[in-house]
């Protein structure tokens with residue numbers, strides 16, 4: 001018995017030490033941390049959280065203290081083993097009513113900031129700073145009657161990626177220009193986020209800016225966000241939505257007003273034309289021949305698709321691919337930046353890594369085959385992803401319609417995608 005107890009002590013200490021490593025300040029600051037708020041909504045959420053933590057801590061100390069006191073004070077002492085039990089009490093109305101009142105008071109104390117926060121998050125503030133430089137730009141960029149409104153972004157969740165539309169700025173399904181996987185917003189601007197889903201339930205969460213609200217099929221949810229610091233933020237689908245839920249990420253890029261205006265213009269422009277006779281030009285042809293155009297639009301090149309897959313007109317200008325699961329930035333350089341909690345700087349896109357990501361993503365969807373028709377990359381990067389119709393419908397009978405690519409064809413397509421900036 002005593003040997004078990006002797007072993008138990010160091011084991012418990014080791015466990016506590018292990019758990020405590022999860023509390024380091026450095027870990028609070030990294031990528032998806034709700035403990036490092038960078039906007040008013042996440043700040044309010046953080047404040048409610050901390051208020052609750054402090055109150056819970058006080059209760060824990062009071063209740064735990066009473067328990068420890070009772071155990072120590074009324075423990076069995078030497079020579080008392082055969083003594084009769086002490087006199088038993090049968091309730092104390094004063095203590096009981098007091099405890100009930102104290103519990104009610106504690107709940108009220110938590111309820112006040114919680115309700116305040118819920119109302120704050122629910123009501124989208126009108127234009128905050130009507131005289132700012134940003135507001136002046138905004139008035140020039142959108143129709144006058146909409147200029148004083150907050151910026152609206154329609155977010156659609158799909159298995160397993162996000163689509164962003166900007167109805168006031170002409171970036172929508174109708175204009176055949178949408179923005180996948182990277183939500184770009186101007187700094188300091190209130191942004192209304194409309195949340196929808198086109199298949200199953202997803203959830204929108206950017207821990208440092210705000211979250212999280214579910215995206216439910218057949219229902220419109222909304223929230224608002226504002227980012228007070230320019231930079232690069234990490235978001236994540238926060239509701240289990242199928243095979244690749246864990247790989248359904250997104251990014252939020254917060255730009256200074258002038259950079260945001262330039263970005264909007266770049267999104268409206270048609271994709272650049274590859275040089276005639278180049279490998280990229282061949283890739284452009286293959287993009288149509290290999291049925292990529294069924295699901296993908298490339299503004300200015302191929303606009304017939306209804307947009308089942310992401311728009312690719314600017315695919316090479318984004319930092320990430322495939323629901324932001326594949327990052328084109330040097331992982332070590334970026335990890336060093338993230339460890340400092342610095343959202344303002346971001347490692348640049350590494351073209352070699354980007355090319356490899358394009359290659360692996362398209363090749364791993366089961367389309368890259370050797371001369372005998374055998375898949376060359378057996379492991380799927382995102383299990384169950386909806387590239388290619390035999391996956392889209394998941395019907396065994398449609399498997400024959402699978403598109404295949406040789407290594408040369410894949411290289412040409414990747415070359416084409418690399419020009420889409």
Ligand SMILES: [Cu+2]
Pocket residue numbers: 157158160201202203237238239240241245248
């Ligand atoms: Cu999801």
